[in-house]
Amino acid sequence: MKLTITLSAAALAWGICTPVMAQQKAAAKETNTQLETRFDQQLSSAHVGATIKELSAKPHHLGSAEGKKVAEAIAGKFKSYGWDARINTYKVLFPTPKTRVLELTAPVKFTATLKEPALKEDATSGQEGQLPTYNAWGADGNVTAPLVYVNYGLPEDYETLERLGIDVKGKIVIARYGRSWRGIKPKVASEHGAIGCIIYSDPKEDGYYEGDVYPKGAFKSEYGVQRGSVMDMVIYPGDPLTPGVGATENAQRLERSQAATILKIPVQPISYHDAQPLLAALEGPVVPAEWRGALPITYHTGPGKATVHLEVAYNWDLVPAYDVVATIKGSQYPDEWVIRGNHHDAWVNGAGDPISGLAAMLEEAKAIGALVKSGYQPKRTLVYCAWDGEEPGLIGSTEWVEDHDKELQQKAVAYINTDGNERGFLGMGGSHALTKLMDGIAKDVTDPQTKVSVYERAKAAAVVNAAPAGRKAALEKKNITLFALGSGSDYSPFFQHLGVPSLNLGFGGEGDGGEYHSIYDSYDQYSRFKDPDFSYGVALAQVAGRAALRLADANVLPFDFTDLYKTISGYVKELTDQADQLRESTVLENRLIKEHSYQLAADPKKSFTAPKAKAEVPYLDFSALQNALVKLDHSSSTLADSMAATTVTAAARQRLNEALYQAEQSLLVSQGLPKRPWFKHSIYAPGFYTGYGVKTLPGIREAIEQRNWKEAQEQIAVVAGAVTTFSAKLDEITGLIK
């Protein structure tokens, strides 16, 4: 590693007397070229495959003996690669099933199998130790009631039911997977008075409609079931008993009944084999076209004679969660941490989710370890983490983050997350101040299949898949767009709770499959359908590893807040447009209602309840936020210009860098979002009614969507305040570059 060290020293010398922007560029690109070449040479797709095979060999969910062995194996690997690795253990609540019964009791009797069969084509599918099919965090319950089909189970689906004259109060609902995060479905059902919730995989979204089913093809067979958490994670993720604090041995714990994120009704996921008799038994109106799945039946809403008995009970145990945390200490800035993470727990074997992403991360660790052995030293400390308990609710990451919150807000430069990975196109989400960093990386990494850059390949897909009206703009775009992060993986606590700049990276789009959270997420499935030669495991290691290395070695950290300004500005434009459109559409809708258009257009032989007029939408005063944005425009571009024009001494650089990576924390609001104080980021949050799906400027956006004008106005002031504080922070940073 001599050459790299030499280059690094040269860059250091060079940095002292060059403008900050050039230093950033050097950090982001030129400095690391040769190091990265050496890094790439250490990556082996065969080794990625071997790691996937090894770590997915047995079911290894949170709290299982095999889960502990996987954590220990990972720690062992880190150590063997030359890292300092420890296991941090937390004690967390985790329900596993005791009883699961689902029956149709009328008009005919049918007992759901609730079981995925072993397949001879899938070597691990018949193993001991599999968690049965269930949704964690539904309530214990034993209910019998008429059944109603609620489509995806979203708030607007209940509006449609109201139009059709159907009420779910006292009923059991059946919703299909899709559109929202699964936990939204029972939560909304419960809000509407349902007493139980069944979630099934319709072959339209997940089965034969998509392609040949497993094991002939990759897609979900009739018995496949998607397990998954239904914790009300949009309130807070992590251990339900220890919100805001690490679930250490002696942490103060809530009573289970006090935990706001555990649902109030029983929930059970089922296969389409089990769902078909239930759905076929429904009476009532035929559902609207958008509600129809791909089963060979006529979909009705219910209710009718179809009655369902659902009984579920859980072991509500406290179990250990094993987070593996491995470090290589920084040579110049040991208290600046570049954090990288991927979870290790799986619902069952989890070859794809999470092991494919974990194997890429371990491949990076192996390569970096080799570089260190040959003399390389990162300037900042690298912290590589393998999280436990992500599947039930981002538990391992959240508890570790809550346990280290102060330290992380002081030291964390950025958090780089991955999760399941497969063949296809690079997708990247995260803090928009890191746009240029990731743009550079996407243009430097080569796509294994086409040999163009992963940027060019993702761009081609964006262009081809763009709506005709947006195609020209897509073609003329010269840089990546980071998508905004909602939730669904371990970045949430870093990003939305602490304001640590975060990234979520992965390839996807060509890994056919219906194995998600089933016993068929196996090495056999993965190596046939997801990434047969594991080359995208290497590509992911190249992308995420470069992000870690460039952040670790940058003389001046590559944050560019003009990109963040442009992004927020775009969101504000969306919101003002949305409020205007809602105002116009409400006026028009009320006019239709007044003129009886809905009644006149409805078939008099069918049950139909016309919508009620809604209060008109007032003009909101966005000026505080708009003025804050004018300031941010100025502050961010002044900072960028100063960094381009001014030099900074090596001595001053540490304070500058610290200020750069801590800047995003100024966008947190201390009281958090309405109804969910744990979520503190004013710009990004998972949607209260979408789950994984992001809501940007969530306080304002969700108040508008829920037609809560008072709260919308209050939240405009809150966000304007955060943006103003953030601008002041940027001005302060500009002051450091004198």
Added chain:
Amino acid sequence: MKLTITLSAAALAWGICTPVMAQQKAAAKETNTQLETRFDQQLSSAHVGATIKELSAKPHHLGSAEGKKVAEAIAGKFKSYGWDARINTYKVLFPTPKTRVLELTAPVKFTATLKEPALKEDATSGQEGQLPTYNAWGADGNVTAPLVYVNYGLPEDYETLERLGIDVKGKIVIARYGRSWRGIKPKVASEHGAIGCIIYSDPKEDGYYEGDVYPKGAFKSEYGVQRGSVMDMVIYPGDPLTPGVGATENAQRLERSQAATILKIPVQPISYHDAQPLLAALEGPVVPAEWRGALPITYHTGPGKATVHLEVAYNWDLVPAYDVVATIKGSQYPDEWVIRGNHHDAWVNGAGDPISGLAAMLEEAKAIGALVKSGYQPKRTLVYCAWDGEEPGLIGSTEWVEDHDKELQQKAVAYINTDGNERGFLGMGGSHALTKLMDGIAKDVTDPQTKVSVYERAKAAAVVNAAPAGRKAALEKKNITLFALGSGSDYSPFFQHLGVPSLNLGFGGEGDGGEYHSIYDSYDQYSRFKDPDFSYGVALAQVAGRAALRLADANVLPFDFTDLYKTISGYVKELTDQADQLRESTVLENRLIKEHSYQLAADPKKSFTAPKAKAEVPYLDFSALQNALVKLDHSSSTLADSMAATTVTAAARQRLNEALYQAEQSLLVSQGLPKRPWFKHSIYAPGFYTGYGVKTLPGIREAIEQRNWKEAQEQIAVVAGAVTTFSAKLDEITGLIK
């Protein structure tokens, strides 16, 4: 009828000294109020139901003994209502099946049933005399070949197949019903080298996906089959052996092999029961999402091992077609004919198609007969027609029109068509100069279910179903829009061959069903699902009867050519926009191709052929047409202004009216459309690749769509010429009002 006569005489007197426009208004509205009240009082929904039951009691297709009896029964009814009724007989070619075999021969053996079972819930479903399931005008043939699924079988579907690397040359294709008229599917298949064509009803468009199936509900059961003509009717409709002339006993006939409208490959329609094993046996790529139906299988394109044997042979007989033509002579203008028609032949029993429309027409005839008995005399001659042989290809109407072409171009004021009718919303298409007439009628007739006008009800549906962007405009619209007519019923020969102003009227949208062209289009089905109390039969009689009476009694015929001008002007705008968009999209598409976007976005593990660059779109010179439109704007508004301001003597009125109703003939072009001289209207035609679907300004539009720029430019000149001639005709009419 004294009061009416008095009113009529008063109006006549009034007309002499009032502006023409006022005369028109009087004709269109005030004059007839009391007459129309009396007319309405004669209409009986119970009688409509009885007529439907009687005339659909037996299968009565073209050439059958029962078909002859139905024609005779209709003639008898007209006579009993006081009309002069005759049967005009033509001798026409009509194929009926001798042999029908469809088998899957590999990878497994399956023989298609090709049979709709009788149902105890449907009294006529087991009768003798049913035509078996077939598509008339496919070729005799005996072919065995691999099978390929071609989606709807449209030209763009073959482009998609090309992208996927699939060729149909020498194969048998299977297409689903929908999107285009059925005859387009085998025609396009044949153009691409396929040697046989199977057309099936997918449950997505026609079956359980839509609602409960017959006999539980109204929708198509697994064995239901849609019969139907696949004649290449967009070349010319009617008897294939006598294009352009009436198929009288001694008409000169083509050899069958010379008839351009008979297809070159064998065709067979099947049920989804018969289709599923065929589709399930296909290999090759999984089809794109838009290609997937609702069968519980993964849809593949084929080919593969799936091999099909299709054998069909027909009796190619000359059979008699019986057109019933009934008249009540006009008191003032006996040589001005208001023509009304509906076919009487059915594929099987045809309670819905065509008897529901025919029963409404007969109800009008009964009511008018009663008015005549009590003293009313229409000023113009009413000609009520019940056509034979519409189902196989508009045969009875076309032969009668061709047989009387000169007389019709001299005497026909307008042709008012109906066909199957059901509960729901009024839909009206036709000559746009009749917009105001039909607007007035739609506002005068009451919807049986909601008691608002049928205009208000149709408007409510248009508003509610409008895309959000168009909803406000839909709400603020104050008048009807006539849709442009393509083909699919008996107006085509009048309208597109002779230029007789035409209308096509019907209610629909609430008559659930999958009975179309099957043995289940029965009285039992109709009276359960289509219009249980037959009140929409009465509503249709009110609409169509008013159109006939107002046209028959108008002092000055209610043509307003400013509406036609605006409509044509809108079409020209569409075409210039379309050419511009095509130019831009071609440039963009070529750029994507050049930059390899399609290859880079494609999955390298799947077969994919990138599209080839296309020649750029030249700027077309629309100026001749645009200038002709400026002239038409002037001519049509001058005529309208003159009619509003000027008086006309009763003596001059006859020449004026004749000029008004013949004006549309000026829009015919003598050489007809490219590739199809029979279609002479320059503004409206069925699409060469859509069938029933209309193409407005067809010569230009289809040339642009087919990227034939030379022909597009030629057709601009042709249409400009027709519009100029038409303007001159309007100026001539203005000259008559001096």
